Amino acid sequence: MSIKKPRTYHQRGRFISRKIAIDPKVNSLDDSTFLLFLMLIPHLDAEGRMQGDPVMIRGWCCPKRSWSIEQIEEMLTSLQNTKREDGLGVIERYTANGTECLWMPGFESEQIGLQKDHEAKGKYGYSDIPYPPSKLLKTKAKVEPVVEDTNFIEELRPKYPHLNLDEEWEKCKLWWSEGKREMKRPKSAFINWLSKAKVSNQLEPKSVETGDNMDGFEK
Known part of the structure; x- marks a missing residue:
């Protein structure tokens, strides 16, 4: 059964900086988790968010991989437990309005040339995914x-x-x-x-x- 993806608010892809090759945090991940991390990035909207349900993620981001839902869930947890200098995870997941959400902190600062006004607006800024809860925005900074x-x-x-x-x-x-x-x-x-x-x-x-x-x- 194919999963119908909701209307999107982003371009065909996203920018990935070559500095990721030497980033100590993401390079501490196992190969599969690192690959999943890379496969998430092109599917993020202009706010750095997407649905966080592992079933949806498998259908959209990695349909050709043999990963089970349980394996994807474990990898997402590993990404969230891999902390940045500001105390946030490489990704953060939360539930809002009954929707499982995924947010990638620092996404916008890494998107060279991102022009939000060239992308369609959603319900929450340039996204249909609700904003992260305020507790995630209160970092160690x-x-x-x-x-x-x-x-x-x-x-x-x-x-x-x-x-x-x-x-x-x-x-x-x-x-x-x-x-x-x-x-x-x-x-x-x-x-x-x-x-x-x-x-x-x-x-x-x-x-x-x-x-x-x-x-x-x-x-």
């Missing part, structure tokens, strides 16, 4: 955690009836964490984010009084 007092979201919800504020808040947090930035004024930063989301979606919410200075950034 010196990055200040995002303040999670989100009472202001309920205040803003009536003013942006056509936007999913919970989803936009997750996008906003991810943007800040990827840039290793400190979100000093979450409410102001989020209002700024929503103003750009409004333009992107060509929506006209009611006017919002910001009160204090907003944290400026390019979305």
